[in-house]
Amino acid sequence: MDSPSLSRGVAQPGSAPALGAGGRWFESSRPDHFPSSSNPTLSLNLMKRTLLILLMCSHHGVSVSLAAQQESMTFVELYSMARQQFLSENYESAVSHFSQIEEFFAEEEEFQEEVFQKPYRSMYGMSALLSGRNEIAVEQLENYLSTHYQKTKEEALLVMGLIWALRKQGDSGKLSQWYDLFLQDYPDHRDRYLVQFDKMVWHFELDQDGKAEAEFQRIWDSIAPSDLRYRSRLMVIQRLMDQGDLQKSSDLLLSAHWEISSMPELAFLAFNSLKVGEWLMAEGRYEEAIKAFSKVPFYSVLLEKQRSQLKTLDMGLASLQKDDPTHRSIIRESHYRTVATQMRERLKHLEVGSDYTVTFLLKYGRCFLFSGRYAEAWVIFRSLALRGELDALEKEQGWYHWILASYGAGNWDEARSLCLRFGELYPDSALLPKALFMLARTQQDAGDLARANLVLSDLMKRFPVHEDFPKWQMTRGFNFAKLGESGDALRDFEEVIDSNSVPEVILIRTRYWKAVTLSSENRFIDALQGLESLLLEHPTHWMCPDFLYRIGMIHYSMRDYERSEETLHRYLSDFPEHHFSHEAKVLLGDVSMAKGELDRAIKLFAEVLPNDPKLFMYSQFQIGKILKATEAYDELERHFKIYVDDLTFAGKARISEALYWIAWAMNQQDRPHEAIPFLLKAVRDYGNDPHSGELLEILDQLAGLKKSVSTESFANVDLEDERVLEFVTSTNFQSWIELEIERAQQISAQTYFARLQLYEALQLRRRKEYDLARAAIQNISLVDSMEVLDAQLLGEVGLALLEDEFESGERYLRRLLVRFPNTPHKALAFYGLALFKLRQDETDAAKKWLLKFEKETANHSRAADAKLLMGEVYARIGDFEEGIEAYRELLRWKQARGKPHVDALKGLARLHQLNNENDKAIAYWQRVYTLYRAYLEDVSEAYLRSAELFEKIGDFRSGLKSYDEFIGQKDLSGFSDYVTAKQKRRELVTKHPELLILEDEHGGEPLKEEDLRL
Amino acid sequence: MNCLKRLSASVLLLGFGIWTYGQNVEFHQNDLLGTLASKPVSIMLKNGNTFEGVLDSFKDTGFSISQSVGAEGLAVMTFVWEDIDEVGFEGDGLWEEIDVSFEKKEWKECIRIMRVLYEQRAPFFPILSETEIFQFEKLVTCYIEIQDPTAAMGLIRQLESWVKTPEYLLKIREHGLKVFLLSGMHEELVKLSRTMIYESPHITISSFPWVALGFQHLKRKRYREAWLCAIHPLLFDQGGDSAHISDAFMIAQIATLKMKEVSIALKYYDDMVEASVYPISKPYQTEWHDWWTSVDWRSLRENTDEIEKYGDIESDLAHSTDTREEDVPVIRFPVLQN
Incomplete structure (x- = not known):
């Protein structure tokens, strides 16, 4: 310190310029300051590298007096050797030398001096620690720190060393104070969070979970490196799971945003997520389960990533060792070594474990399915179903769930075709009946009850002894009832009721639906008996409110108003929240009305609230009816x-x-x-x-x-x-x-003008002056802008234009859909656009518009037109089965009787003809001319077509008979088909003159000459 | 094959931006004007001898350099590729400049510098390492950024004939998809996407083909298909490129909005916010990004009837149809046989 010109350097706390992370440079000319180091450059380098050594050397350098050296050469020599061993990383030897100093010179005054004690104890303690002599390390470092501790960066390492030694020794008693001291005194130390993490682990080891979790929370809330924060969180999650606290562990897992790419222990995260996900799934918490599962990678991806992460960690460790020969990073190194060991262990488990990908995906997909996220489920299950390498059972599961996803998403056509393919691919699958039943439900949900019943019938035929057979039959009966085919419905219901071993849940529902069906057939006594016995036998069944309500309804229908009222009161008082309660209140109003208690009826109707708009309006108009009847x-x-x-x-x-x-x-x-x-x-x-x-x-x-x-x-x-x-x-x-x-x-009141025009057109339509009506509507298109037209006008104008093949109609219809997306008049757009697309030969698009019509506006007045067009679309596509079903469905509509039914019959005839089923086609043509005589033009066509078909199938006699029957009806003579028929008859008898003879033989009336004339 | 590669290199000298999709060949005369191209290169042969000279010509078997001799003399030396150990160029320091400009998104400046380097080095691709060649992938990015699909595709074609390292090839192919999106080449995009999907061991390698297919379906108003494609990265690409994930979120939101599936669209929006990934505008998806940013999510959440503003009237027509495998490929997740 005396002269700055001297060349040997030692570092000393509190002096000279700073050197790196806390080291300071001090120059001295005194040779005793560095007795064992002949190379000042080396000393400098060492000092730069290791603060610990700097610290110790500096203590030594300023404290040992020359006199002491001269008098105690052996002491100095021994110390010098010990120190040399320490610097050379021969820690065991260093420990031995340091212990000898204590053994031989403990009584010496110099030994007792603080200036000696400090470097001696610290070097001795660290040597012991690094050579695994933890007991000595604890003794020396504790001795040092309890006597000489100063809050310096250099001494932080000694505290860490002591903590390390105590942890190794398993001495927990004193650890807490040293952890606290370190964390308190060195909040900015680079290893602060590692120490804190270690403290958390230590608490866990002692089963002090509360303290460990508190420590975790401090780490989590801190600016600790993210890998450490996530690792501590994972450790807590793991601990909670081991203790069976899955709720808390899932909360911790799901409330963090895991950075997968920077996660050092992906396998750890994956396994915990899988376990938490499975638990949440079992709890029915599918959305949360999805979140947990989203952190689980495919098995092979996990293997690959785990290997690569381990490799990176190993490389990091190697570099840490290389850059830190003096073990200043002992804690850091030890920490990551433990992590690497754990990762290696997990990798080993992974490598010998089986690939969980498929079972995981099935679970993951089911969670999406159960939470109504069908698109995601669809993607997952489709990938399983179509994955060639999987075994049959796994693919079958994939297929089945794929159908479920498609069904759930409302993709009826796709679900249907998947079901059919599933049946072809897995004819022996135990899931097939379920899939087919779902297919039926698909049709049912799509509103196609008839087709649903076809599937159900097929299902019942294929699996006649299946345990679900009664359920299928009950469902079919229900559909029949909805279709108004009560006879078939009752037959199904009765067969279910009469069969053995029907589950009670099915039996009760079947009996209920049987009673409802009987009631719709006005067989009130039977219906009443059925419901009352149900009520008597199952007084606590969940369907009791339904039984009661229906009984009240039937009494009303039977005009037994007292009983109806009594039952409905009982129903409302026992089940005020039941789904029929609004209807029951309205019915009570009707009962009072029927009983002539008009004031009471008004009061009851007035109680109906607008939250059920349909019933509210009904009640309001019933009140109006009463007021009208009472002349108020x-x-x-x-x-x-x-x-x-x-x-x-x-x-x-x-x-x-x-x-x-x-x-x-x-x-x-x-x-x-x-x-x-x-x-x-x-x-x-x-x-x-x-x-x-x-x-x-x-x-x-x-x-x-x-x-x-x-x-x-x-x-x-x-x-x-x-x-x-x-x-x-x-x-x-x-x-x-x-x-x-x-x-x-x-x-220029253009909207009003257009509406008046439309009104006129509709009057014309009522008078069946269709061409004039269309022309009137087309006049509306002369308004300045489409914007003045309301929904109905846009629809009617667009459709009228398209019907006359003006393509501009399309614009009106599209504008209607954009401006009035919720109007019922959009049916006109759906129908018109389908018509337009069909004309352009875009059958697929036409079909889609018609499906939209059916889905959204099924009850529109154009529904029959739409259905007929659908039949035509199917005919164009060549899907005869669907086309036939479309026409048949129309024939079941009572409201479409008349011309639409004629057109449906004609459509059926044409389809069968196209399908080379000429006998069936003839039958339909015959139905036209026998059942719908009022439609002369259609009757003419039907005669001609049936005659032609008879000719085609070689039944010339029937053909001739049809021609003759046609020609014999003079009221049809104005139609072109009539003329054609005459011509064709002439050709037929010219070709087959024997027919005329046979005709006579069979008692047919001989034709007159003029009949044969054109 | 080698012959083909070398021929490609010779084509490059005449000007890159050559595109074989029936487009006119673009000839950049200015490309020949770079000063670096006329600077000498140093050649080290495998036998240890070294030479220096200006590139005179090259062909599939080798190349020639010329050296001035005396006042007006010119010595031309010819080498075969097989004898060359190393070639040294001037101008390596320019890469740092390029990096700076690239960071600053100064695309045109990047192009200006990189084109000079490209002209200087392209003739030597037969002996350059893949890493050196792949450096020019940045140039493709720049072309895409300035929306010059022709130049980008020309360069992609050249690079992919020299690069075989899977990671590099993948990146180049991703650029190919972007170019197809930019230029609306549907068939090519579908073909390349499917190739990438089916050749890739698993989706985490790259989910961009799914994103590209998603954008393509949006363009063709096939919203369900777009949605289903976008779901793949969202489900399976853990820790992948966040730009792809954010694009997948955006596609899923747009598709479901168009389909008027308002609650599902809002769910994707919430998931996206939770994942902290936000789409940013890129040349190949700008129109969709603009559309997406016009959505008032808060207002839509408060009044779901507003979906009518965003929905497509024909959107749900696709609901009832079967999904074709060519529109939505089947993901091949890896399964190990235990």
């Missing part, structure tokens, strides 16, 4: 005015009907002069607003009033309103409409 016209008027004006009821409909009743009530109160202006005001207010509806219905009401109210009734009324005057004085409603059209054009 003023109340009727008020009641419907409130209904119309109520803006809070969002799902309100039947407004025009309400307006009609208001106007009607006014009329009844001798105020027709108010009724008409009232409706005209509605027309004026809403007529030109594209977003208001039901104008056409209001016009209908006005048309009715125009007929029923004479001009004279306005004789005494001062008609100030010019428009009312016009209405009253116009000769008829039609002329008023024409006036209004003119006015609308004058004032």
Whole structure:
């Protein structure tokens, strides 16, 4: 310290410029300062590398006096040797030398001096630690730290050394204080978090889980390196799982955002996630299970990553050792060595374990399936089903679940085709009956009950002794009942009831549905008996409320109002929240009404709330009915005015009907002069607003009033309103409409104009003047912009244009779908676009639009047209089975009787003909001319086609008979088919003259010459 | 094959950007004007001898360099590829400049420098290491960024004929998909995606083919297929490229919005936020990114009827159809036989 010119360097705390991480450079000329080091450069390098040595050397350098050296050469020599051994990493030898110093010189004054004690104890302790002599290490380091400890960075290593030695020794008693001291005094030390992690592990080892978790939380909340934070979290998760606390472990797993790419122990995370996922799945917590499973990689990927991570860690360790010959990173190194050992261990387990990928994917996929995330399930199960290398059972499972996913997503067609393929691929699969039943359910859910029953029938035929047979039969019966085929339904239900060993759950439901079906057939006594016995036998069954409600309904139908009321009261008081409770309240209103208790009925109907719009509206109109019946016209008027004006009821409909009743009530109160202006005001207010509806219905009401109210009734009324005057004085409603059209054009009220045009067109349509109607509608397209048209107008105009092959119609229909996505008039767009696509030969697109029609607007007035078009689409595609089913379904619709049924029969005939089933085709043509005589043009065609087909199949006699029958009907002579038939008959008999003879022989009437003339 | 490679190299000298998809050959005269290309290269032969000279010509068997002799003399030395141990170029320091510009997204500047280096080195591809050749992958990125699919594809074709290392090849093929997306080449995109999917041992190698297929389906309004493709990276690509994951999230959200599956779209949005991956605009998906950013998620969550703003009226038409394997390939997860 005296002279800066001297060349030997030693470091000393608190002096000279800083050197790296805490070291300081001190120059001294005194040779005793570095007795064993002849090379100052080496000393410098050493100092730079190891702070520990710097520390010890510095202590030595400033403390041992020359006198002491001279007097105690042996002591100095021995110390020098010990120190040399330490520096040369011969720790065992160093320990031996250091212990000799204590043995021989412990009594020496110099030995006792603090300046000697400090380097001596620290070197001795560290040598002992590094040579595995933990007991000595603890003794020396503790001795040092308890006597000489100063809060310096250099001494941090000694504290870590002591902690390490105590951990190795298994001495837990004193550890806590040293951990705390280190963490408190060295918050910024680079190994601070490793020590903290070690403390957490130590707590776990002592079963001090609370303390360990607290330590974990501190690490987690800190800025510790992410691998350490995640590892500590994983360790806690593992511990919790070992203790069976899966709830807490799953919370910890799922609440962290795991950085998979930087996870040092992927296998550890994967296994824990798998275990947590399985537990959550068993708990039915599928969304959370998905989150857990999402951290599980494929088996081979995990193997690959684990190997690569281990390799990286090994390389890191090697480099740590290389860069740290003095073991300053002893804790760090030890920590990662432990990690590497654990990883190696896990890798070994992984390598000898079996590939979990398939079983994992099945579980993962099921979680998606059960949580309604069908697309993800679809992807997973499809990959399993189509994976060639898997064994048959695994693929079968994949297939089955793939069907479930497709079914769940509502992809009926796909689910159906998957089911069929599943049956082909796995005809002996135990899952096949389930798959087929699901197929039936698919059809059922798609609203295709008839086809569902075909599948069910096939299922019952293939597996007649299956345990689920009664369930299938019950479902088929239910579908029959819904289809209105009560006979078949009852037969199925009775067979289920009569068969042996039917599970009670099926039996009760079957008996219930049998009773409901009987009731729909007006067999009330049988139905009642069935339900009452069910109630008696199963008084606590979950379907009891249904039994009661149905009994109440049947009593009502049987006009036994007292019993109906009694039952419904019992139902409502016992099961106030049941799903039929709203209906029951309405029914009670109906019962009171039927009993003539009208005030009570009104009260009951008034209690029905708008949260069920359909029942609410029904109740409101029932009230109206009562008020009308009691001639309370003023109340009727008020009641419907409130209904119309109520803006809070969002799902309100039947407004025009309400307006009609208001106007009607006014009329009844001798105020027709108010009724008409009232409706005209509605027309004026809403007529030109594209977003208001039901104008056409209001016009209908006005048309009715125009007929029923004479001009004279306005004789005494001062008609100030010019428009009312016009209405009253116009000769008829039609002329008023024409006036209004003119006015609308004058004032450019384009929406109103278009609506009036449409009204006219619809009148024309009613009069079956279709061409004029279409032309009137097409006139609407002359408005300035599509934007003035409401939903119905867009639909009608678009469709009318397309029907006349104007492609611009498509634009109207698409605009309708964009502007009014929720309107029921979108049915017109679906149908029109299907028509358009079919014309363009895009059968697939046409089919899709029609499927949309069926799905979203099945009850629209164009439903029959859509179904017929669907039959045509299938015919074009060549899917005869589907086409036939489409036409058959239409034939089951009572509301489509008449022309649509004729067209369906014609469609069926054509399809069978295309399918070379000529006998069936003939049968359908025959049905047309025998059942639908009113449709002359169709009858003509049917005669001609059946005759042609008879010829085709070589039954010339029947052919001739058909021609003759046709030609014999003079009312058909105006159709071109009639002429063709004559021509064909002539050709037939020319070719086969024997037919005429045979005809005579068989008593047929001989044809006259003129019949053979064209 | 070698012959083909060398011929490719000679084509390169005339100007890269040659694209064999029926497009006109693009000739960049300026490419020949780089100064580096005329600087001498140093050649070390396997026998230890070294030479220096300016590239004179090259062909499939070797090349010639010329050296000035005296005032006007010129010595031309010809070598065969097999005899060459090493070749040294000037201009290695430019890579640092390129890195800086690349970081700053100064694509045109990167291109300007890299093209000079490319011209200088491309003739020597037969003896350069794959690592050296693969450095020019950055140039492909730059072309894609400036939306020049022709130049990008020309370079891709060249690079892929020299690179065999799976990781490099994968990256180059990913660029190929981006170029197909940029230029709307559906058939080629589907073909390359399927090749990549079926040749890859597992999806974590690269999920970009699924993303590319997803974008392609969106373009063709095949929303269900787009959605199903996007699901693959979301399900199986753990720790993969986060840009691909965010794109997959975006595709899933767009597809489900178009299909009016509002709750599912919101779920993907929430999952994306939870995973902290957000799509950023890239040249090959800009239109979708723009569309996606126009979605007001908060408002949609509050009023799900707003889905009508985003839905496609024809979206659910695809619901009832079978999904074709060529539209949504079947993922081949690795299964080890124990």
